Amino acid sequence: MKKTSFVIAIIGILLVTASISNAQLKVQTGVWNADKNISNYMLASGGDMVRTLSLNITFPKPFNSKPEVSFSITRYDGDANINTRYDLKVVSVHKAGFMLEVKTWGGSKINLIGGTWMALGE
Numbered sequence: 425m426k427k428t429s430f431v432i433a434i435i436g437i438l439l440v441t442a443s444i445s446n447a448q449l450k451v452q453t454g455v456w457n458a459d460k461n462i463s464n465y466m467l468a469s470g471g472d473m474v475r476t477l478s479l480n481i482t483f484p485k486p487f488n489s490k491p492e493v494s495f496s497i498t499r500y501d502g503d504a505n506i507n508t509r510y511d512l513k514v515v516s517v518h519k520a521g522f523m524l525e526v527k528t529w530g531g532s533k534i535n536l537i538g539g540t541w542m543a544l545g546e
Contacts, residue, residue, distance in 0.1 A: 449544060452483050456495070457538035458526055467526065467534040470506070474529045482521040483543060491545025493522050499538035506531050 466475040493514050502508050509532040516523045528534050
């Protein structure tokens, strides 16, 4: 009896492990850009106040569950006579996309900023 229960438990663990390992991870990638062509673009206005821009990015195909998202900066154009200050972060992620927040302060002027993103999920 104990041996049978043990064998059934082992088979159950193997089945669960197999179903988890068969989950298909999907990768989606894209580019993001922010410049003066966006309405209410204030990152190039200078001044000491904090200026923030939120970019809503939609995945080409929605995921089945909330994915992990990473991003990079590959393009930047700012005023060479002023210190460069910026902070970027992903503020929310959902199955269909995410929001990227770009922030600058202290007189920095960002004329253009852009990059790439990658999402990994099921």
